[in-house]
Amino acid sequence: MAVAGAREREPILKAPWPALSLALSIPALYFLQAQVYDLDNLYRDYGLVPYDVEQGEYLGLFTSLLLHGNWAHALMNAAFALAFGVPVSRLMGASWNHGVAYFLFYIICGASANIIYCLLHPGSFTPLIGASGAVSGLMGAAARLIYTRGVLGPVLSRTVFFFGAALVAINLIFGWAGAAPGSGGMPIAWEAHLAGFFVGLLLIGPWAALFGKRSIAQANELPPLVPRPDEPPAAPNPEPIVESIEEEPREPPHEPDPAPKTVH
Numbered sequence: 001m002a003v004a005g006a007r008e009r010e011p012i013l014k015a016p017w018p019a020l021s022l023a024l025s026i027p028a029l030y031f032l033q034a035q036v037y038d039l040d041n042l043y044r045d046y047g048l049v050p051y052d053v054e055q056g057e058y059l060g061l062f063t064s065l066l067l068h069g070n071w072a073h074a075l076m077n078a079a080f081a082l083a084f085g086v087p088v089s090r091l092m093g094a095s096w097n098h099g100v101a102y103f104l105f106y107i108i109c110g111a112s113a114n115i116i117y118c119l120l121h122p123g124s125f126t127p128l129i130g131a132s133g134a135v136s137g138l139m140g141a142a143a144r145l146i147y148t149r150g151v152l153g154p155v156l157s158r159t160v161f162f163f164g165a166a167l168v169a170i171n172l173i174f175g176w177a178g179a180a181p182g183s184g185g186m187p188i189a190w191e192a193h194l195a196g197f198f199v200g201l202l203l204i205g206p207w208a209a210l211f212g213k214r215s216i217a218q219a220n221e222l223p224p225l226v227p228r229p230d231e232p233p234a235a236p237n238p239e240p241i242v243e244s245i246e247e248e249p250r251e252p253p254h255e256p257d258p259a260p261k262t263v264h
Contacts, residue, residue: 015082018099019089022106023082026131029066030074043067047127050118060127065110067129080135084142088204091145091152091212101211109137109203113196120191133192137200139163144204152208155201167197 015023036042048064068074088105092098113133143163144153153159171190 016089018102019085026078043127050124065131084138087145110134112199113192116195117192133196136196140197140200141204
């Protein structure tokens with residue numbers, strides 16, 4: 001049953017409820033955030049401030065994932081969360097406990113990216129907001145799933161390399177430019193994006209083994225989708241050839257017990 005399910009292609013429009021609800025929650029939360037009059041204090045109290053983390057205040061590691069700078073920022077993260085969250089959610093499953101595992105995976109990727117950002121910016125008082133680190137974690141996990149039809153692929157693969165290289169290049173450009181489309185001119189925390197990607201890339205293996213609906217052992221038993229370049233194509237099974245053997249007429253035996261006839 002696991003093998004058959006791993007080979008089926010499912011349209012993205014039939015997104016599992018965990019991926020869909022997570023993506024919809026991002027603009028919904030920003031709508032509530034936009035009703036707050038004093039956004040500066042909101043960002044200061046619930047954004048990620050590296051100095052506060054150094055003082056033992058860890059709430060911002062999680063609450064900063066719920067805040068965004070503007071509608072473009074929120075909608076862009078929502079779109080990426082849906083696109084890359086769908087294959088990850090399908091790997092996990094759609095039951096309520098698998099949904100909880102999916103949400104925890106998202107939160108751990110985001111919080112881990114925030115921790116790495118704090119280590120790279122010690123003593124900073126500038127608040128960091130946004131779920132891009134968590135969304136990048138979904139992207140890292142999806143890089144091992146997109147071209148394997150839902151079967152978890154290896155960390156060192158061509159697909160992962162291209163995803164990682166593209167993300168690194170884009171974020172280095174954002175870091176050099178100091179802003180990105182949809183950021184409203186605010187600086188981009190490109191370090192958190194890259195950190196989230198690599199956390200998701202590495203975490204999805206053990207996470208799927210613990211909470212996914214398909215085990216890694218079952219996935220590794222699947223035959224490859226395409227033959228490897230160094231392997232010759234398998235020869236088709238030849239159809240059995242049935243030859244009719246006609247016996248030549250022969251004279252009646254002269255001996256009472258004839259020897260049996262051998263057919264080559």
